[in-house]
Amino acid sequence: MIRITKKLRTLSSLNLFFWSTLWLMVVLTIGTIEQKYIGLFESQKTYFTSLFFFYKGLPLPSGGSVILIMSLGLLSQLIFRTNYKSKRTLGITITHTGAILLLSGAMITRFFGEEGSVVIPEGSIVNYMQDYKTQDFVLKNEQNGQDIMILTADTISLKKDYLLSGLSLKFLKNIPNCIQTSNPDEKIRCIEIDIRSEKESGHFNISQDSTEAQVIKLDGKTYSAEIRPHRIPLPFSIKLLDFEKKFHQGTMLSKSFKSEVQVIDGSLISRHLIEMNSPLRYKGYTFYQSSFSENAQGEITELSVVKNAAQWFPYLSSIIICIGLLLHLLINSKKFKAHS
C-alpha cells in the first residue's frame, strides 16, 4: 500500500510535468503540421487522441497518453503535495483544481459524447443522425422498401458468404479510400460484390461518391445497394421548414445562414430557428448550423449534432482557473510590494 502511495507521489513531481509538457509541445507541433498532409481527422486520431504513434516502427507516446499522465500527476499533486492551508499557494491550488475539472470533462466527452450531423432537405423529416467516420453497406429490397442488410463497412469479411432470404452475397473488395480527393479528410470507399439469387447472378461495383444507389435486378426482383454514413437514431424527428442564406451585397461573403425547423417528439411539436452561433438544444442534444447545399429539388441544410454530458465542465473550470490565477497574481503582487 505504502509502495503504491509512493509511486503515486512520484507522479506529482515537477520533473515529470516539465518533460511531459515539452513532449506534448513536440507532438502538438508535429500533429498540427501533419494535418496539412493527412487531414484533420486522421492526424487527430494518430497524434492527439490515441495513446501511441509510430515513428519508423518506434512507438512514441502521443497526446492521449501524455495528457493522461499529466492529469494523474496533477491529481497526485493535489492529493499529496498541496498544502491547503497555505495562503501563498491558494491561487495555484484553485487553478490546479480547475484544470483537473477541465481535464476530467474532456475525458467524459471523449468516452461518452456522441456526435454526428443531420442533413435535411427542405420539407423533409429526419429521425437519425449521421456518423461520417463510419460507413454502412446497405442492401435494400426496392419492392417493399425494406433494408435487407445493414453492415458496418469496416466489419465486412471477404471470406464469408453472406446468406440472406434467397440471396447469397460475397464481398470481393472493400477499399476504404479508393478515390482520394483534394481534401485529405475526404476518403471515398469502394466495395465490389458478387450477388446470386436462385437463377441469376451479378457483379457490381459500389462507390460512396455515386449520388444514387446501385440498382440490382435478379429474378425479376429489384434491389439496391449503397454505401452511406452510419446512422444513429434520434429519440425525435426534425423537419426542415425553411432554409435561408444571405450574402453581403456585392460579395461572396456569407452574411447569415438560418434553418427554421420543427421538432416532432411524439405528439409534441415545436418550432425553432437555428442560426450561426445560435444552436437548438433539445433533450441533451445540441444542433448547430454547420453547412448547406443545393440541388435541383431545393436547399438542404446540414446541422452538426452533439450529445455531451460534460458540456458544462469547461464553463465551470474556466471560471475556477481564472479566479485561481487572478488570486495568485494579486497575492504575489502584494508579496512583491511587501518585499520592496
Place this chain on the structure above:
Amino acid sequence: MKKYFLVLFLIVASLNSFAQSKTSEAELIPVMHEGRIKPLGSFARVKLNDYFGKKQFGEMNATDWLLEVFFNPKEAYTREIFKIQNPDVIQALALPSSRKYFSFLEMYQAFNKNHEMMNPLLSANESELDLTSKQIRELYMHFMDYLGLSRSFSFFSPEINVGEKHLSYFDLVASGKMIPKKLAEYMEEDAQFKTLMIIPPVDANSELWTSPWEAAIGKNLPALKKWHTLYQSYNEKKSEPKAALALQKAEFNQKFKVELLIKKYDLVSWSISLYVLGFLALSLHFLKPSNLPNSWARTVSFVSIAAGSVFHLSFILARCFILSRPPVTNLYESILFVGLTAVIFSLIFEVKKKNSLGLFIASTLGSSLLFLSIGYQQTGDNMGMLVAVLDTNFWLATHVVTISIGYGCTLVASMMAHYYLFTSRKSEASALKALEKNIHSTLLYSLFFVILGTILGGIWADQSWGRFWGWDPKENGALLICLWLLWITHGKLAGKFKMKSFAFVTGLSSIVVAMAWFGVNLLNVGLHSYGFSSDAARSLFIFSGVELILLAGLWLLAENKLPRNRKAV
C-alpha cells in the same frame, strides 16, 4: 511634471494645423460597396487607387474625380488614369512605351485592337496565366469597372434626338412618355453594370441597394430627381453642396465623418513616427554618460510614445465605431491590437518602474508591429465584412480580445528577457534580480490572458459547433503558447531554468507567439485559416531564424551567475 505637459503641448500644437479638416457634402453620400454602406469619399478612394495607384488625382481629390466620371465622362475619358507598371503589359497592348499612365480612350483603342488576344485570356483559368496575362486581365477588369462607373448616370445625358430637341432617357421617364422599345433596349444596356450601388432600398424590409440605372428602369423617381439636381448643378458649374446634401442620409453622417477623417489623416503613420521618435530620444537618453534617471530626452521619449499610443488607440476605436464591431476580427486588426496592448502594458510598467525599459519595449514593439500591420492590409478600403461564423460581437469581444492581450503580454515578456540577457554583464545584481521578478510576473499575466482566451475560444466553439476542442490548427497554436508558458513557469519552479537560461527561454516566446499567430495560417486547414502567401512563410522563417541567432548570441555573451562582488540585496 511640467516637462511632460510642455512636450505634450508642442505635439498637440503641431497636430492642430492638420486637424482643421473639411469634408465636402458629396463625400458623405452613402453607397453600398463590398457589403458595407460607406461614404462616397471612401468609395472614390478605393476606385481611384484601383486604377491610378494613388488616392488623389493631381489637384483633384478622389470624390471630385469620381463626380467628373459620373457627370462629365467626355472630359474624364481623356485623363490619364490607368496605371501600368509592367513594360511587358504596355508592349503587349501596343501602347506608347514612354508613359506609365494611359487614358480611358487609349485603353479603349488598345483593347479593341487586341481583341483577338483578349478573348482566350478572359476565359482562361487563373492558374494557367503568366504574370503579364494576369495583369492584362486585371487591367481589363478595371477598364470595364471604370466604364461602368462612367455610364452610371448615362440616362441624364441628352443623347436622344426628338425633333429639334435633345432629350435624355430620364427626361422621357420623368415626363411619363413612352420610350420606343428599340431605343429603350439600346439605352438600357448600361443597366448591366453593377459597379455603383448607390440608390438606397425603397422599402424598409429590403436591404438591397440598387444601381442608378436599375432605379431609372424601376421608375424610382424621387431618388433620381435628387441626383438630377446634382447633375445639373455640376454641369452648370455651380457649387453643389445643397444638391449633395439632399442625397446624404443623416443616420450615417457621424460614422462617415470619422471614416473620412481617418482615411485623410493616416493615423498609423503618425503613430509609427511618434514611436520611432520616442525610440530615438530614448537612445539619446541612454547615450548620455551621466545616465541620470530622468532627463529631457527621456521625457520627450515618454511623451511621444504616449502620444503615439493615443493615435494608435484612436485609430482602433475609430474602426470599432465605423464598423460597429469589436477591435479584432482579422489578422490585420489583431496586429494593430497586439501592438497597442504591448505599448500600453509597457507604458504602465514604465510609470511604475521608471527605469526606461518600458519605453524601450513600447517604442520597439509599437513601431515594428504597426509597420508589420501595413503589410497585412486588406485590399480595397481595408474594412471588409465578416463571414457569418465570425459575426458575433460577444465572442469576438471576449475570446479574440483576451487572446490578443495574451499575445501582447507574452511579447513584452520576451522583450524584457532580451534586455535581461543584453544587460546582464553590466547591471547590478539587485537590478538583475528585480528584472527577473518583473519578467516572471509579466509571464504570469500572459499566462492568465492566454489561458482565459483559449478557454473562451473553446466555449465559443462549443456554442457554435458543439465541440469545446477540435485540434484545429489555431486551437493548437493557442494551446502551444499555454503549454510553453506553463513549461517556463513550472520549469523555473523546478529549478530547471536559472538566470540566463530562464531569460533565454522567455526570449524564445516571441517565436512561439509568431508560430501560433501567423504560422498556423500557413497550413491553410481548419476553420480559422485566413489565406496566406508563401512570402509570409518566408518572412516568418527569417524572423524565427534571426530571433534564434540573436538570442543565442545574447545568451553566449551573458553571464550565468550573479557576480560575487555585486551580491543581491
